[in-house]
Amino acid sequence: MYAAGDAARLPRGRGEHWADAQEQGATAARNMLGQDVAHTTVPWCWSDQYGLKIQICGSLVGTPETSGDPARHDAAISFVHDGALCGAVCFNRPKEFRDLRSEIARSEDGPETVKARPV
Ligand SMILES: Cc1cc2nc3c(=O)[nH]c(=O)nc-3n(C[C@H](O)[C@H](O)[C@H](O)COP(=O)(O)OP(=O)(O)OC[C@H]3O[C@@H](n4cnc5c(N)ncnc54)[C@H](O)[C@@H]3O)c2cc1C
DSSP: OOOOGGGOOBTTBOOOSHHHHHHHHHHHHHHHTTOOOEEOOOOEEEEEETTEEEEEEEOOOSEEEEEEEGGGTEEEEEEEETTEEEEEEEESOHHHHHHHHHHHHHSSSOSOOEEOOOO
C-alpha cells in the first residue's frame, strides 16, 4: 500500500499542501511501476492571495535574511542555519523562489530523503 498527500505522514510530519500531494503522488506512482526511488524533494507550498503570490519551502529555522520589501509585496526571505540555506519565503518572486529551492536541494545535507515503500 502506498500513501501520498494529506493522507501521508513523513518523518518530518504531514505536508497538507497541494505541491506535496502532487510530488508525493509522483514518487508513489514511480514505485508502484517498479522503480525504486526515494522521495527527495524539498517540501514547498504556495498560496495566491489576491495580488500576492506567497511561496514557502524548506525549513524556516535559523537567521532570516530579507531582500526586497515585504510591505510592498516584493521580497525574498532566506533562512540560513549553520551556514546553510535551509528555507525561504517569497512574495511575488517566483523565479527567485525556484532558484532558492534548487539551492536548498543542492545543499550539503540535502533534503530529507524518504524511501517510498509498501507499508
Ligand atoms: C480551504 C482550504 C484552502 C487550502 N489552501 C491551500 C493553499 O493555498 N495552498 C496549498 O498548497 N494547499 C492548500 N490547501 C491544502 C490542499 O488543498 C491539500 O493539501 C491538497 O488538496 C491535498 O491533496 P490530496 O490529493 O492529498 O487530498 P484531496 O485534495 O482532499 O483529495 C482527496 C480526494 O479523495 C476523495 N475521497 C475521500 N474519501 C474517499 C473515498 N472513501 N473514496 C473515494 N474517494 C474519496 C475526496 O472526495 C477528494 O476528491 C487548502 C485546503 C483547504 C481545505
